[in-house]
Amino acid sequence: MKRKKLLPLLILPIFSASFLVSPVFAENLSVSLSNDQIGNISTNCSSIKETLKRAQNSDRNTRLSLGRIYQNVLTNFITPLNVRLVKNNLFDSSLADNQSNFSKNRETFNHDYVTYSKDLEALIATDCKTNPVDFYSQLEKTRASRKAVSNDIATLNNILLKHSKLVVNLKNTVGGTE
Amino acid sequence: MNEEPHGGRNLMVLGLCSIIIALATSLVSLYIYHKSGDIYLDCSLPDADCPSARSDSDENKSGNDFVFSDNGEINEKTLDEYLKELKDSSEKLQKIDSPFSDDALSDESLGI
Numbered sequence: 001m002k003r004k005k006l007l008p009l010l011i012l013p014i015f016s017a018s019f020l021v022s023p024v025f026a027e028n029l030s031v032s033l034s035n036d037q038i039g040n041i042s043t044n045c046s047s048i049k050e051t052l053k054r055a056q057n058s059d060r061n062t063r064l065s066l067g068r069i070y071q072n073v074l075t076n077f078i079t080p081l082n083v084r085l086v087k088n089n090l091f092d093s094s095l096a097d098n099q100s101n102f103s104k105n106r107e108t109f110n111h112d113y114v115t116y117s118k119d120l121e122a123l124i125a126t127d128c129k130t131n132p133v134d135f136y137s138q139l140e141k142t143r144a145s146r147k148a149v150s151n152d153i154a155t156l157n158n159i160l161l162k163h164s165k166l167v168v169n170l171k172n173t174v175g176g177t178e
Numbered sequence: 179m180n181e182e183p184h185g186g187r188n189l190m191v192l193g194l195c196s197i198i199i200a201l202a203t204s205l206v207s208l209y210i211y212h213k214s215g216d217i218y219l220d221c222s223l224p225d226a227d228c229p230s231a232r233s234d235s236d237e238n239k240s241g242n243d244f245v246f247s248d249n250g251e252i253n254e255k256t257l258d259e260y261l262k263e264l265k266d267s268s269e270k271l272q273k274i275d276s277p278f279s280d281d282a283l284s285d286e287s288l289g290i
Contacts, residue, residue, distance in 0.1 A: 037290050044289045051289075055282045062277045063219075065270075073267050076245045081260065083248035090252055114215030116278075121218075136290075143283050150278040157271060164264060171257040 033136055041132035052124050059120075063113050070106050070156060078102060078163060090174075095166050102159045109152040116145040 041048065078099045085092055119142040128135040211217055244263040250256065281287055 037285070040290050048288050048290070051287065052283075058282070059278065060218075062274060065274055066277060067219075069267055069270055073264070077260070077264050077267070080246045080248035084246070084250065084252060087249065088252045110219070111215075114218050117215070117218035139283065139288075143280065146278055146283060147280070150280075153277050160268060160271070164261065164268070167257060167261055167264070170252075171254055171261070174252060174257065175254045 033133060037136070038132045041128050041135055042130075045128040048128055049124060052120065056117075056120055056124070059117075066153065067110070070102075070109070073160060074099075074102060074106065081167070090170075092166070092170060095163070095170070098159060098163050098166060102156065102163070105152060105156050105159060109149065109156060112145065112148045112152050116142065116149050119145045 078095075082092075082096055082099055085095065119138070123135070123138045123142045126135045126138050244266075246260055246263070
């Protein structure tokens with residue numbers, strides 16, 4: 001009886017550990033690879049891995065710098081301006097919409113970066129020497145998720161540009177009424 | 179008829195259960211840490227090379243500490259100051275050279 005009681009306690013950690021070791025498989029994307037390319041991947045496998053690791057470190061720093069600037073712009077500029085406008089009975093719906101847009105896209109950027117990081121990590125973990133086709137499939141997937149991050153940055157920068165233009169318009173309006 | 183005391187064995191079972199529970203909760207925490215993606219945003223990891231995250235980095239020293247107050251008037255002068263400081267932040271963004279461009283993972287750069 002006591003053994004039966006202890007059984008769930010022994011199963012729980014094994015069950016939990018199974019989450020940690022879940023394998024990552026490359027998706028079956030339509031990959032067109034020449035024999036030369038397959039050969040290059042297998043031959044240059046170690047140097048490719050080194051290049052990917054360097055890109056991983058560089059990307060981590062870039063995300064950190066971008067994340068810091070976006071956070072600063074949102075909390076020290078955009079949000080207090082909108083609060084101040086409301087307090088002065090000058091609520092501007094375009095600026096408020098822009099704020100929620102910026103905030104939403106910043107979340108998307110973080111989410112897409114995490115997806116990209118996971119894809120890149122899976123790519124680095126894929127054995128390119130023995131599985132060059134699987135490696136290239138995962139590379140294509142990683143490129144797509146990297147593109148998503150790049151698009152998020154372009155979107156955020158455009159929102160910021162639009163915000164500046166809206167503030168210039170506001171300044172002209174305020175200046176005209178003074 | 180009287181049951182023998184099992185103090186020693188009970189203590190061992192208690193110790194074993196404590197270890198198992200600690201192990202299980204640690205594994206669940208690690209799973210959540212990995213699954214949530216925090217592991218990719220964490221610069222405190224030993225293998226994470228995030229120089230800009232260090233407190234003594236140049237980026238932090240020259241950090242923009244301007245905070246637009248949410249109190250006060252809205253006039254041309256305050257908005258001018260706002261735009262000037264915002265421009266500084268925008269320029270910092272422009273300084274980051276083509277972030278997440280396609281080149282880093284292109285066939286050419288990887289030698290494929």
